[in-house]
Amino acid sequence: MGKSFDTTKRDSQGTEVAPISPENFDLDAYADYEAALLDSNKKFTEKNSGLLVYRRVRANGVFYDKCRDFKDSLELQLGALKASMAYKADIANFLEPWYGIGYIAACFGCDYEWSENQAPSVKQPFSCAEDILNADYKPIHETSIGKHILEMEEYFLEKTKGKLPISFCDIQAPLNMLSYLLPITDLFMEIYDDPDSVEKAAQLTGDLLIEFLKKQETLLGDCLARPGHGFASSRMFTGAGMSDDNSIMIKSDDYADLFQKTDEKIGEAFGGTVYHSCGTWENKIDLVKGFQHLTTVDGAFTIETDPSPNNPEVFAKGFAGTGIVVNARAVGNCEDSFNAFNKLWTPNQKMIAVTYCETPEEQEKLYNMLHGLENSCL
Numbered sequence: 001m002g003k004s005f006d007t008t009k010r011d012s013q014g015t016e017v018a019p020i021s022p023e024n025f026d027l028d029a030y031a032d033y034e035a036a037l038l039d040s041n042k043k044f045t046e047k048n049s050g051l052l053v054y055r056r057v058r059a060n061g062v063f064y065d066k067c068r069d070f071k072d073s074l075e076l077q078l079g080a081l082k083a084s085m086a087y088k089a090d091i092a093n094f095l096e097p098w099y100g101i102g103y104i105a106a107c108f109g110c111d112y113e114w115s116e117n118q119a120p121s122v123k124q125p126f127s128c129a130e131d132i133l134n135a136d137y138k139p140i141h142e143t144s145i146g147k148h149i150l151e152m153e154e155y156f157l158e159k160t161k162g163k164l165p166i167s168f169c170d171i172q173a174p175l176n177m178l179s180y181l182l183p184i185t186d187l188f189m190e191i192y193d194d195p196d197s198v199e200k201a202a203q204l205t206g207d208l209l210i211e212f213l214k215k216q217e218t219l220l221g222d223c224l225a226r227p228g229h230g231f232a233s234s235r236m237f238t239g240a241g242m243s244d245d246n247s248i249m250i251k252s253d254d255y256a257d258l259f260q261k262t263d264e265k266i267g268e269a270f271g272g273t274v275y276h277s278c279g280t281w282e283n284k285i286d287l288v289k290g291f292q293h294l295t296t297v298d299g300a301f302t303i304e305t306d307p308s309p310n311n312p313e314v315f316a317k318g319f320a321g322t323g324i325v326v327n328a329r330a331v332g333n334c335e336d337s338f339n340a341f342n343k344l345w346t347p348n349q350k351m352i353a354v355t356y357c358e359t360p361e362e363q364e365k366l367y368n369m370l371h372g373l374e375n376s377c378l
Contacts, residue, residue: 059077129197244263328344
């Protein structure tokens with residue numbers, strides 16, 4: 001029987017971990033573990049091709065209701081960091097001040113709604129793009145949601161004594177942010193009915209985001225691991241990792257006309273445009289490759305990762321020789337994951353293989369297979 005996406009799982013990429021309090025977490029041991037990997041991370045950034053392996057450990061609950069409390073979130077994430085050290089990898093896991101993705105709606109007076117055991121959500125307050133432009137708003141950092149994110153970062157820094165890597169909050173691309181202000185069907189209609197207002201609204205959300213990320217960049221300082229969230233991240237990497245899932249639902253020409261410049265402005269401000277979309281975005285490769293400052297793209301490449309995964313051979317052809325990092329996620333056993341990575345890899349590819357092997361033994365086996373694949377091309 002063939003493999004399939006498991007709809008019974010809360011998080012297909014999640015790992016069950018035991019929470020650890022900051023007082024019981026060995027900060028120096030993890031700092032030493034991370035430090036030992038940074039040199040290879042730095043060398044990877046300086047080359048036009050190469051392969052690194054990353055075993056992402058996503059603690060169950062952090063990206064749901066457990067984000068509501070600083071203490072719960074940090075203890076689960078420290079449990080994830082501890083667990084990650086047992087898996088052979090080239091990139092360390094990091095802490096993330098995850099508190100939902102609706103912070104842009106807070107600028108316009110919205111607050112989070114909490115359903116039991118779910119991540120926070122917002123109700124879209126507008127029905128057209130022009131209403132967004134005519135509305136009163138305030139910077140993200142002055143809202144209750146924005147303040148919570150910054151206070152969470154301060155708490156993480158205090159409790160970890162500034163020794164551990166911490167990323168930005170979950171960065172949403174302008175198109176995604178607009179979908180938290182307008183119902184998605186209305187937004188799609190506005191792209192045709194009032195594209196000028198949509199473009200201006202996207203620019204407004206982009207400017208608000210840049211201001212908020214600059215405050216985080218200053219606050220986190222040397223602890224900042226980039227690009228953040230679903231990307232393998234390191235103090236040695238650059239860029240702002242933007243989720244842009246709605247981009248696959250509009251024509252490439254419309255995206256280029258209305259949203260690309262704002263994406264590029266965000267990327268320029270933080271050392272690189274970094275693109276993610278869930279699902280299959282193969283037909284957007286040419287569009288995305290045209291982004292200025294593009295450093296990294298992300299995609300799912302096995303059916304156990306995403307119910308609509310990408311074809312690795314299409315991405316191999318699309319990004320080989322470009323120097324653009326492909327952050328490739330593959331949930332599955334050693335053989336299935338390696339099969340996807342093997343199809344994606346070429347001698348002039350720049351790839352981070354993101355694995356989710358269940359045991360350290362299986363992870364080490366896959367790690368060795370992947371680096372054997374790389375070495376066979378040298």
